[in-house]
Amino acid sequence: MDSSYKNMLIGAFVTGGVDAGLSGYQAMNPDVSSNPLYTVVHPAIPPLNCWIADAGVPLALFALGKVTKKPMFKQMAKGGAIYGFSELLGQTLYRVAVIAQGQTPAASYSIVR
Amino acid sequence: MKLGNPFKMIDKETQKMLLGGLVGSLSYYGDLALSEQSWYPAELKGRVIPQLPRNDELLTSIAPPVAMWMIAKKKPKLKDMATGTMLYSGPHLMQRIVVNAVKPVASTSYPMAFPVMVSAPLPAANKIYPQPVPVATPSVPSVAAGKYR
Numbered sequence: 001m002d003s004s005y006k007n008m009l010i011g012a013f014v015t016g017g018v019d020a021g022l023s024g025y026q027a028m029n030p031d032v033s034s035n036p037l038y039t040v041v042h043p044a045i046p047p048l049n050c051w052i053a054d055a056g057v058p059l060a061l062f063a064l065g066k067v068t069k070k071p072m073f074k075q076m077a078k079g080g081a082i083y084g085f086s087e088l089l090g091q092t093l094y095r096v097a098v099i100a101q102g103q104t105p106a107a108s109y110s111i112v113r
Numbered sequence: 114m115k116l117g118n119p120f121k122m123i124d125k126e127t128q129k130m131l132l133g134g135l136v137g138s139l140s141y142y143g144d145l146a147l148s149e150q151s152w153y154p155a156e157l158k159g160r161v162i163p164q165l166p167r168n169d170e171l172l173t174s175i176a177p178p179v180a181m182w183m184i185a186k187k188k189p190k191l192k193d194m195a196t197g198t199m200l201y202s203g204p205h206l207m208q209r210i211v212v213n214a215v216k217p218v219a220s221t222s223y224p225m226a227f228p229v230m231v232s233a234p235l236p237a238a239n240k241i242y243p244q245p246v247p248v249a250t251p252s253v254p255s256v257a258a259g260k261y262r
């Protein structure tokens with residue numbers, strides 16, 4: 001495995017780690033939904049913690065790569081973006097499908113099962 | 114201002130990786146949709162250990178990258194897609210394991226393979242939690258049954 005793939009894998013795991021941390025905190029404290037970090041803007045859109053982890057972390061890695069001018073961080077951002085984009089798109093499609101069936105989607109699909 | 118197709122703004126390799134990630138994501142959420150059906154096998158809803166994700170979650174996180182890698186061995190063009198699936202499924206499985214490990218275990222989430230242990234009833238002479246001794250109530254002679262009637 002060459003270094004670019006390694007960096008992408010590290011970036012994906014960093015993004016997944018932040019996602020796991022935020023979702024794990026929510027799983028430990030079920031009454032945390034009043035926290036602004038876990039705001040649900042619209043039932044068809046994933047909650048704010050998913051956006052912070054899946055879009056915010058790759059963007060932060062990309063900005064770090066721009067500032068430090070190291071290609072390593074840009075490769076990490078690419079890996080994180082592949083994870084985050086897939087997660088956000090998959091969850092949004094699922095939520096839209098649930099709404100289309102006349103049901104209300106869960107507030108968070110990270111802790112639903 | 115002309116807006117182009119954002120999917121064409123990225124190189125071919127990244128496009129294939131994104132498609133691979135979507136394969137992993139759609140298999141996971143497709144399984145989530147199927148698991149709410151009544152005919153869904155109960156074995157897949159069980160857990161090997163209560164702290165681990167459900168069996169179907171493990172299956173939908175491990176099977177897509179493995180299958181993609183096996184296909185990519187025969188068709189090297191799909192290697193980038195296989196990498197994309199791995200980039201999604203690996204961190205996602207980690208996320209599921211962490212969330213299930215910290216989640217308080219509900220009594221219903223015991224796997225069917227391991228029966229739930231039922232604790233035996235406490236013995237009557239329990240030193241830690243002694244049973245209350247019944248207090249003898251003094252019997253009051255009834256006026257009707259006495260000899261001074």
